[in-house]
Amino acid sequence: MSNGNVKEKVKKVISEVLKVNSEEISDEANFIFDLGADSAQSLELIAGFEEEFDIEMDEDKALEIQSVSDAVTFISTYL
Amino acid sequence: MSPKIHLRDHMDKIFYPQSVAIVGANKVPGTVPHDIIHNILKADFQGIVYPVSPREKFIAGAKCYKYIVDIEDPIDLAIIVFPSSVADMALEQCGKKGVKSIIIISAGFREVGGKGIEKEKKILEIAEKYDMNFIGPNCLGVINTDPKSLLNASFARKMPEEGSIGFLSQSGALCTAVLDYAQAKHIGFSKFISFGNKADINEIDLLRYLKDDPKTKVILMYLEEISQGRELMDTAREIINDTGKPILAIKSGRTDEGASAAASHTGSLAGSDQVTDAALKQAGIIRCQNIEEMFNKAIAMAYQPMPKSNNIAIITNAGGPGVLTTDAAIHEGLELAKFSDQTTAVFKKHLPKTANIKNPVDVIGDARADRYKVALSQALKDVNVDGAFVILTPQSMTDIDTIATEIVNVAEQYDKPLYASFMGAADVASGIDILQKNKIPHYTLPESMCKAFATAYNFETHKLNEIDRSELYDDVDIEAAQKILDKAIKNGRKILPENEADKVLETYRIPVPERKMVNSAEDAAKVALKIGFPVVLKVMSEDITHKFDIKGVLIDIRTEKEAKDAYESIMHNVTKAKPKAKIDGVLVEKMIPKGHEVILGVKRDPAFGPFIMYGMGGIFVEIFKDVSFRVAPVDKNVAAEMIDETKSSKMLHGARGIVPADLDALQNTLIRLGQLAIDCPQIKELDINPLIVLEKGKGCFVADANIML
Numbered sequence: 001m002s003n004g005n006v007k008e009k010v011k012k013v014i015s016e017v018l019k020v021n022s023e024e025i026s027d028e029a030n031f032i033f034d035l036g037a038d039s040a041q042s043l044e045l046i047a048g049f050e051e052e053f054d055i056e057m058d059e060d061k062a063l064e065i066q067s068v069s070d071a072v073t074f075i076s077t078y079l
Numbered sequence: 080m081s082p083k084i085h086l087r088d089h090m091d092k093i094f095y096p097q098s099v100a101i102v103g104a105n106k107v108p109g110t111v112p113h114d115i116i117h118n119i120l121k122a123d124f125q126g127i128v129y130p131v132s133p134r135e136k137f138i139a140g141a142k143c144y145k146y147i148v149d150i151e152d153p154i155d156l157a158i159i160v161f162p163s164s165v166a167d168m169a170l171e172q173c174g175k176k177g178v179k180s181i182i183i184i185s186a187g188f189r190e191v192g193g194k195g196i197e198k199e200k201k202i203l204e205i206a207e208k209y210d211m212n213f214i215g216p217n218c219l220g221v222i223n224t225d226p227k228s229l230l231n232a233s234f235a236r237k238m239p240e241e242g243s244i245g246f247l248s249q250s251g252a253l254c255t256a257v258l259d260y261a262q263a264k265h266i267g268f269s270k271f272i273s274f275g276n277k278a279d280i281n282e283i284d285l286l287r288y289l290k291d292d293p294k295t296k297v298i299l300m301y302l303e304e305i306s307q308g309r310e311l312m313d314t315a316r317e318i319i320n321d322t323g324k325p326i327l328a329i330k331s332g333r334t335d336e337g338a339s340a341a342a343s344h345t346g347s348l349a350g351s352d353q354v355t356d357a358a359l360k361q362a363g364i365i366r367c368q369n370i371e372e373m374f375n376k377a378i379a380m381a382y383q384p385m386p387k388s389n390n391i392a393i394i395t396n397a398g399g400p401g402v403l404t405t406d407a408a409i410h411e412g413l414e415l416a417k418f419s420d421q422t423t424a425v426f427k428k429h430l431p432k433t434a435n436i437k438n439p440v441d442v443i444g445d446a447r448a449d450r451y452k453v454a455l456s457q458a459l460k461d462v463n464v465d466g467a468f469v470i471l472t473p474q475s476m477t478d479i480d481t482i483a484t485e486i487v488n489v490a491e492q493y494d495k496p497l498y499a500s501f502m503g504a505a506d507v508a509s510g511i512d513i514l515q516k517n518k519i520p521h522y523t524l525p526e527s528m529c530k531a532f533a534t535a536y537n538f539e540t541h542k543l544n545e546i547d548r549s550e551l552y553d554d555v556d557i558e559a560a561q562k563i564l565d566k567a568i569k570n571g572r573k574i575l576p577e578n579e580a581d582k583v584l585e586t587y588r589i590p591v592p593e594r595k596m597v598n599s600a601e602d603a604a605k606v607a608l609k610i611g612f613p614v615v616l617k618v619m620s621e622d623i624t625h626k627f628d629i630k631g632v633l634i635d636i637r638t639e640k641e642a643k644d645a646y647e648s649i650m651h652n653v654t655k656a657k658p659k660a661k662i663d664g665v666l667v668e669k670m671i672p673k674g675h676e677v678i679l680g681v682k683r684d685p686a687f688g689p690f691i692m693y694g695m696g697g698i699f700v701e702i703f704k705d706v707s708f709r710v711a712p713v714d715k716n717v718a719a720e721m722i723d724e725t726k727s728s729k730m731l732h733g734a735r736g737i738v739p740a741d742l743d744a745l746q747n748t749l750i751r752l753g754q755l756a757i758d759c760p761q762i763k764e765l766d767i768n769p770l771i772v773l774e775k776g777k778g779c780f781v782a783d784a785n786i787m788l
Contacts, residue, residue: 018134033165034145036134038105066164 013048092180096155103161104130122231163187174209181213218275219251242267243296269294308686312362357708379531382518383496390416392458393439395470401439404525411533448481479510564761594668603646604639622660629656676769689756695727696769711753718746
């Protein structure tokens with residue numbers, strides 16, 4: 001899967017979980033600081049990524065993901 | 080730590096902001112960001128509130144901004160409630176916005192260790208970059224009850240009443256408990272500050288701020304760790320001396336697992352709590368054991384005039400409680416005032432014949448408000464009385480609320496402290512409420528009332544002196560002491576036994592007896608003869624600390640033969656008990672005449688630095704633990720205090736026909752030892768045990784000593 005595809009899917013998950021338009025999500029947007037994710041939503045995002053990409057991520061490391069680009073880089077290691 | 084050049088201005092804006100931004104606000108009830116914004120709005124804050132939230136458009140009717148930099152108006156105070164993972168980003172934006180005063184509520188920093196330490200370092204760097212100062216992180220927030228501000232920038236459940244007590248706490252959770260306790264007793268606060276990890280603004284900065292805060296009359300502190308002990312002491316002394324504001328503190332962690340099972344007696348007797356205790360006392364800070372004791376004492380000093388003397392009047396409607404109060408008062412060092420003739424005449428005229436018109440005044444069980452009023456007014460009018468305690472027990476005819484109201488009225492007319500104890504619970508509750516609402520200190524137990532009065536009296540009358548540096552000796556040879564210690568450290572030495580410790584002590588002119596080290600029985604006899612009998616022989620070995628326990632010391636040697644035998648005997652005993660010990664030799668020492676055996680010690684505390692110990696000496700020192708501590712250096716007054724603080728001091732003063740000891744020499748030795756402790760950081764611990772104090776005019780001598788490097 002290309003990086004571009006991964007990014008698109010990541011934004012789709014973020015958009016669904018945080019209920020924001022995917023166009024408003026920049027690559028460097030921080031889930032908490034820019035998009036307003038709370039702690040429960042941070043967990044929902046991890047679950048969303050796992051489901052979307054059919055992978056199982058290390059939860060502690062996954063919780064350190066703070067932005068779209070972080071997520072793309074991290075998820076790519078599982079693909 | 081960020082620079083503190085503009086700290087005062089920045090702190091002013093923390094307590095008196097015109098505009099506040101809550102960075103990371105949300106509208107999820109039950110969350111910290113939600114509750115903080117609602118607390119600010121609920122408290123009638125006198126400035127403008129700007130919620131900053133990436134997602135919300137409005138919170139509690141106020142327009143939200145996505146970023147703090149989007150706010151056009153200047154912001155005086157930003158309260159960061161974002162999680163620690165993005166607190167740095169929020170702080171960076173505050174810097175860009177030009178906000179200088181910050182409260183970081185978020186947890187997840189130094190207190191969690193690991194990456195949290197890095198996060199705390201990062202926010203400090205950002206604060207430094209933008210010349211910002213912040214309270215927190217990991218705190219409950221700040222409350223200012225001043226009507227000019229009315230700021231509840233915290234997630235406490237309630238805004239306290241306005242009052243004159245400033246409260247500082249390292250623990251946020253304790254703050255909420257204190258607020259709840261205080262509310263029930265109508266205790267008001269001027270400023271209420273939870274400072275959490277104190278990464279930037281710490282308790283010393285806050286103390287200095289409260290020093291100049293006209294709304295604060297009494298300062299209370301809850302501390303979990305003290306990092307800059309000496310500065311804390313200096314600041315406290317400055318506040319007390321310059322403003323007369325009392326400072327009361329609870330320092331948790333009294334049990335001391337860290338009290339080392341060290342080689343020295345001082346090491347094992349001086350846990351950090353004992354040192355903290357001594358240091359706080361030296362600084363004039365009133366240390367309390369718990370919240371109740373702290374508030375019992377604080378309300379006395381915050382609500383009522385300070386006592387001018389310890390002469391009190393007790394007015395009671397019950398004999399038993401009157402006697403109990405009298406006992407407690409005497410126990411606390413108070414005195415029952417002797418009433419003037421005029422007072423006695425008024426009591427005779429207005430009180431029933433069965434009443435006791437002497438102090439404690441018993442107005443009798445059927446007393447109603449009029450009788451209390453007469454007794455109390457006249458007692459406070461009496462020039463021999465400088466304070467009054469009112470005791471009430473609820474009889475069927477006792478008009479409790481009216482009596483409470485009369486007490487309030489009378490208290491307003493006199494500039495003398497008046498405390499009350501309405502004994503009981505249910506029936507007296509409404510009366511107590513009247514007293515508490517009107518700032519009459521109320522105590523369930525007369526004992527607490529007497530303790531509170533005694534604390535206020537002692538605070539008012541105890542002069543807090545700086546150390547008199549002119550009493551320090553200039554005939555000490557710092558260089559010589561340093562040379563011995565440095566050489567020992569260079570050679571990898573950890574302990575200096577008596578013969579070497581004595582050399583260090585001699586450089587500070589601490590008196591040691593004439594002595595010489597020998598390595599044979601023949602030399603022992605020769606040296607003993609030269610020094611003059613009687614002598615003492617002691618084994619010298621870095622591997623043996625408690626020489627007596629293995630019969631490595633023999634005393635009262637009176638002939639050359641005895642000296643030879645003693646040498647052989649010591650070598651035999653020591654080789655048997657400690658076969659692997661490296662023996663440097665045997666010290667032949669002039670035997671000091673019989674005197675009082677005391678112990679002197681030195682140790683270093685991580686917060687307060689070098690301190691000295693004094694106490695009853697000898698082999699039972701760790702059993703009796705009759706010791707006192709002071710942060711070094713000490714002067715003559717402090718040395719005298721140290722001695723008098725121990726129970727055994729009475730013996731030195733000459734109790735029961737004992738010849739008084741040379742206290743002058745002992746005090747001088749304590750002063751010199753304090754100087755040595757300050758001048759020679761190489762000394763980790765030092766024991767002089769015993770120091771023999773001879774009778775007045777004959778001095779004192781070190782009988783044994785060792786130094787841990």
